[in-house]
Amino acid sequence: MSGCEVFNKVILTDFLEVNRQELRGWLQDEGGCSLDWTPYLQHVCKLEGRQPSAWTEKAAKLRQVIMDIVPIDVHSPQPLALDVLPSAGADCLVSCYCLESVSPDLSAFTRALGNIGRLLRMSYYFGAHGVKIPTVPVNEAQVCASLKETGYTMIRLEVYKLPPDLNDWGDDASDVFFVKAMKE
Ligand SMILES: C[S@@+](CC[C@H](N)C(=O)[O-])C[C@H]1O[C@@H](n2cnc3c(N)ncnc32)[C@H](O)[C@@H]1O
Incomplete structure (x- = not known):
């Protein structure tokens, strides 16, 4: 919710289609959402030092910057489909209660952290076809x-x-x- 104040392109992800559908419901704003996000939006406005009444503005901004809602599997070495992000990668990733809740043990958590880390922008050169070296x-x-x-x-x-x-x-x-x- 705070990301939309800083980034003009945001991609939402989830493993489960049912969750992505819920997010799509909110995005489309046509009453197809089963959760009322108003108190969350109001709370974030408060944390950002604004009036809770600014939540409608934030909701509008969020709807403007969310470009897509796509599947992800943090346990895959390639968590997102290849064409989701620009080739340079993402500027920022936010994971809330995801990696720790979907990893069976610490090594899976660490691997997942590495998997999503490869989605981030980094400087690189190609050592050979498909071999991206930081x-x-x-x-x-x-x-x-x-x-x-x-x-x-x-x-x-x-x-x-x-x-x-x-x-x-x-x-x-x-x-x-x-x-x-x-x-x-
Ligand atoms: C505990 S919930 C957290 C949801 C939300 N971020 C929150 O803070 O309430 C964990 C989320 O991870 C998703 N998930 C499950 N397996 C996953 C996987 N392999 N890769 C990415 N996300 C996964 C679930 O669908 C669920 O939305």
Whole structure:
């Protein structure tokens, strides 16, 4: 409910079709919902420092940003269908009382955490077809600061913006840089 104040695209998920149907009922706002979410919306407005009466605005905003309601299985190495998220991944995941309540033991919980973690956005490059390897995303200022911190003197730094046709090639970088530095 708070996510709709920050994100303009939200995807709801559940394992069970009956639960997804309930969410669809609320989303469509045509009386097909068996639970009254009003007190929950009011409470969240209060937590956000707003009047509980702002709940109607929040409900409208939520209905605007929820793009889809899809199946998920957190125990699968690929919890969502491939086309649900943009290829870069999601910016944020919210799991409330899900992983712990659907995992039979701690190792299943940890595996599930890893499975959903792969849905999150991370910088990457492709080592081979389908082999996505994580990288640390750095910008120019961070590279300069790291060089300085480790005792290098920068001689030259060139930054090239990748043209759009190269942008989606083997990684998610927007720029590449070449640096010449000297260790004192
Ligand atoms: C305890 S309920 C929590 C529901 C809700 N988030 C809440 O806080 O009330 C657990 C939810 O996990 C869903 N679930 C069951 N098996 C799952 C699985 N393998 N992957 C993802 N969700 C699952 C259930 O359908 C149910 O909605």
